Amino acid sequence: MEKVVIRNVRKNDINEIMNIENDSFVEGISESRDAFLNRINTFSDGFLVLEVDSEVLGYISSEIWEYFENIDEKMFNLNHDIKKVHNINGSELYISSIGVLKKHRKKGYGNLLFNELIERITKKYKISSMILTVSAKWNAAIKLYEKNGFKKIGILKEFFEDDECSDGILMRKYI
Template sequence: MTKENISIVSFSNDHIDGIMAIDKLSFSLPASLDYYKKELQNKSAKYIVATKNGQILGYAALWLIVDEGHLINIAVHPEYRGIGISKMLLDELIKICKNFNITSMTLEVRASNNVAINLYHKYGFKDSGIRKGYYADNKEDAIIMWKKDI
């Protein structure tokens, strides 16, 4: 598959099942249906979805807090990884931040997730600390990263 004809759209109720399927394939502790229903009502949450021909390929989530964007998740279905969907999603999150006058972005990433860490470094995110034992499933550390001057 190529990136052609992939659309980035705003999250809606119609996307919940597809996002939950990606979560189950991507995370040891996937989010619940109630979580996503609440996020749809959360005015600070901005979710986007990568779709092609009605199929959900990936999604990204961001919380806007004052002048900061907190990147919550970027996840791509395993069958569609490696073709640039994460970059498309991250580009769109940065545009959203600019539209809301957000001046910096932050995130936590598993210390072992080298693919994600490398992507964030390419986008100018800098390591700024460690959250020891951050992940509940295995107590893995999280690297805190910041991107200033969006």
């Protein structure tokens, strides 16, 4: 029987996180080592890793933002500086990134990470909504978010810098 552990990130997890990031996303969508280190240093409460038998197979990172009905698309830019938008007293949780190694997908690990993050953050912080962006091409991710109560609220035209310059779908959930 495998031993699954979800824990807060540590700085020395960065190599495994970058391995997952590069396995999960193509260039132009994957985020930088510096962006992840910045997230770890700024808001480790909102950054979890999933281990199976002591091997890091997945991660989820987040930020707390002030709630805005009218959304500024620039806030979602890849590799943005968390320190410019993160507000521990905000009321909206932004799920900035989630990744699971390809060979370990379809085992429910992404859902475990997602639900654990939401449970931990909503117990500790005054969150009333959550927001994220997802590529219009990532049907499995969209289904995961919809299953967890997220609704589509907008489109970020040509948001992702992949081969097709895919649109991003903004999704929000009120708690």
